[in-house]
Amino acid sequence: MSKKYPIISVVGSSGAGTSTVKNTFEQIFRREGVKSVSIEGDAFHRYNRADMKAELERRYAAGDATFSHFSYEANELKELERVFREYGETGRGRTRTYVHDDIEAARTGVAPGNFTQWAPFEDNSDLLFYEGLHGCVVNDEVNLVRHADLKLGVVPVINLEWIQKIHRDRAQRGYTTEAVTDVILRRMYAYVHCIVPQFSETDINFQRVPVVDTSNPFIARWIPTPDESLIVIRFKNPRGIDFPYLTSMIAGSWMSRANSIVVPGNKQDLAMQLILTPLIERMVREARRARA
Numbered sequence: 001m002s003k004k005y006p007i008i009s010v011v012g013s014s015g016a017g018t019s020t021v022k023n024t025f026e027q028i029f030r031r032e033g034v035k036s037v038s039i040e041g042d043a044f045h046r047y048n049r050a051d052m053k054a055e056l057e058r059r060y061a062a063g064d065a066t067f068s069h070f071s072y073e074a075n076e077l078k079e080l081e082r083v084f085r086e087y088g089e090t091g092r093g094r095t096r097t098y099v100h101d102d103i104e105a106a107r108t109g110v111a112p113g114n115f116t117q118w119a120p121f122e123d124n125s126d127l128l129f130y131e132g133l134h135g136c137v138v139n140d141e142v143n144l145v146r147h148a149d150l151k152l153g154v155v156p157v158i159n160l161e162w163i164q165k166i167h168r169d170r171a172q173r174g175y176t177t178e179a180v181t182d183v184i185l186r187r188m189y190a191y192v193h194c195i196v197p198q199f200s201e202t203d204i205n206f207q208r209v210p211v212v213d214t215s216n217p218f219i220a221r222w223i224p225t226p227d228e229s230l231i232v233i234r235f236k237n238p239r240g241i242d243f244p245y246l247t248s249m250i251a252g253s254w255m256s257r258a259n260s261i262v263v264p265g266n267k268q269d270l271a272m273q274l275i276l277t278p279l280i281e282r283m284v285r286e287a288r289r290a291r292a
């Protein structure tokens with residue numbers, strides 16, 4: 001936790017929708033005049049695509065079928081923690097980009113499956129925004145949670161998460177359904193052991209639930225639309241959350257538990273703005289006062 005240089009950590013599995021949620025944050029930052037710097041979790045993968053393939057094959061031959069991008073050891077989590085700590089103390093740090101596809105390659109000048117060079121954050125930012133797979137990991141080696149001031153989970157129910165991943169990886173990254181299915185299967189061990197535990201560390205989880213049949217996610221022709229889904233929003237500590245205000249402002253919402261509210265899928269953006277804007281506004285106000 002840093003009063004001077006706060007960190008927001010948004011965690012979700014691959015295809016969960018963390019990049020989509022980043023757009024909502026960017027709208028809030030723009031409207032509130034907040035200058036942010038950001039990290040994409042993929043920047044902290046340990047291997048480029050070719051080296052990851054070689055490492056996967058090496059481990060597989062040695063009898064380890066559990067290794068994947070979700071595994072702690074496939075990522076530079078100590079370096080990520082060092083950057084979180086440095087940013088919290090000084091407002092400085094560094095990141096890079098993992099280039100996934102031709103569009104990103106044209107933008108960065110780096111071939112797909114490789115990293116750009118590390119580059120420092122811009123100076124004079126108000127906060128650091130992280131979105132990715134591992135921003136709330138607590139294990140024997142790192143504790144990212146203690147550095148983050150606001151922690152969010154983006155967690156569609158698993159059938160929906162798979163549909164989103166399959167459609168995104170096919171449409172934007174050129175993979176086949178079979179290839180994505182193999183990746184989902186290979187990542188399952190680390191999904192359970194490395195990804196899921198983080199959602200007990202987060203302050204707020206946003207869980208999208210489809211209300212159409214997704215029994216066979218591998219043949220779904222499209223991603224269930226916002227109108228075909230609900231969002232369950234769960235607060236770890238509901239004290240201070242103005243639920244009557246939220247349920248009156250968000251048409252069609254209701255409380256399902258003392259710490260949970262359900263909103264229609266097409267109100268996700270509105271709900272996030274209503275919930276997050278005051279939290280961000282307070283965080284930035286206190287940080288600016290601490291730096292003055």
Ligand SMILES: Nc1ncnc2c1ncn2[C@@H]1O[C@H](COP(=O)(O)OP(=O)(O)OP(=O)(O)O)[C@@H](O)[C@H]1O
Pocket residue numbers: 012013014015016017018019020021132164165167168208223224225226268
């Ligand atoms: N609330 C939503 N409603 C409809 N579609 C969504 C929603 N959130 C995400 N999607 C869709 O799901 C797919 C994956 O979303 P996104 O790229 O944001 O995932 P991600 O968590 O950033 O994945 P990765 O970490 O692998 O890059 C995209 O096609 C996106 O349009």
Ligand SMILES: O=C(CO)[C@H](O)[C@H](O)COP(=O)(O)O
Pocket residue numbers: 013014015042045049069098100113133173
């Ligand atoms: O989404 C991912 C992790 O969140 C990707 O699968 C990972 O970044 C590796 O990418 P690629 O398969 O394009 O090499």
